[in-house]
Amino acid sequence: MAKLQAVTAILLISLWVTAFGSVAEARDKWGAELSYGGYLGDCSIGALREWNERHSLHLSFGYYSIESTRYTQLNFGYNYQTPWYHRFESNNDLSWHFFTVGGYLLRSLDNTHYFRASPGKYPTAGYYDETALRFGLRMATSVRFWDDKAQISYFMMVLDNGLIASYNNQHERSLIAYFISHGLAVSYRF
Numbered sequence: 697m698a699k700l701q702a703v704t705a706i707l708l709i710s711l712w713v714t715a716f717g718s719v720a721e722a723r724d725k726w727g728a729e730l731s732y733g734g735y736l737g738d739c740s741i742g743a744l745r746e747w748n749e750r751h752s753l754h755l756s757f758g759y760y761s762i763e764s765t766r767y768t769q770l771n772f773g774y775n776y777q778t779p780w781y782h783r784f785e786s787n788n789d790l791s792w793h794f795f796t797v798g799g800y801l802l803r804s805l806d807n808t809h810y811f812r813a814s815p816g817k818y819p820t821a822g823y824y825d826e827t828a829l830r831f832g833l834r835m836a837t838s839v840r841f842w843d844d845k846a847q848i849s850y851f852m853m854v855l856d857n858g859l860i861a862s863y864n865n866q867h868e869r870s871l872i873a874y875f876i877s878h879g880l881a882v883s884y885r886f
Contacts, residue, residue, distance in 0.1 A: 725885040729754060731851075733879025737761075740771055744883060750777045760804075773800035773834060789841050796836040800853065803829050830855060836881075849881040 725746040732739050742756020754773040759766045775798035783791040836851035855875045 727883050727885035729756060729881055729883040731756070731758075731879055731881035733877065737769055737771075738766075740769075742771065744885075746885060750779070751775070752777070767804065767806040769805055770803045771800060772802075774798045775834070775836070787841075789843060791840050791844065793838045793840060796834075796838060796849070796851075798834045798836075799831060800834050801829070801831045845885045847881075847883045847885075849883070850878065851881060852876065852878045 727744040727746065728742070729744050730739075730741050737758040737760030740756040740758025742754060742758075744752050744754045746752040752775045754771070754775065756771045757768065758771055759768050761767075775796050777793055778795045778797070780795060781791050781793040833854045834851055835853075836849045838847050838849035840847045853876070855877075
């Protein structure tokens with residue numbers, strides 16, 4: 697199982713480097729990111745590459761907790777920064793970017809537990825292998841400062857099966873906690 701986790705990590709990192717290498721130009725910005733909450737687990741740290749002011753890719757390593765045990769995961773994401781923003785006249789270094797939308801992919805590195813606690817029993821022992829790789833939609837609003845190098849974001853994430861489960865259960869409000877999550881991220885571009 698450890699070999700499978702290592703191979704998965706190497707493949708995701710290779711994909712990330714290849715994707716970044718294919719769009720590399722002089723204006724590209726590398727950065728570091730720290731996030732808390734959301735389906736990215738309790739905490740994650742990683743790198744980002746912004747190849748123009750609207751497109752960025754993120755790769756991070758994080759952990760999540762089930763009861764008192766911590767488990768690890770890899771996170772991969774793409775963000776599109778919409779063209780709508782407001783630059784404050786009183787401080788030209790400060791800008792509010794109203795809306796960012798993107799997708800994300802998560803890979804739990806522990807095949808015995810899903811990255812999200814369940815309210816009930818899972819049907820089979822192999823269920824975790826099938827759900828260890830998840831994807832979804834991410835929406836955010838952010839404030840940038842220090843010549844757009846630093847950024848603080850508030851984000852909301854919708855898990856892949858969240859909309860389907862909501863529809864199948866007549867939009868039961870109590871299920872929202874299992875499929876929609878929010879968090880904070882801080883990033884710095886070099």
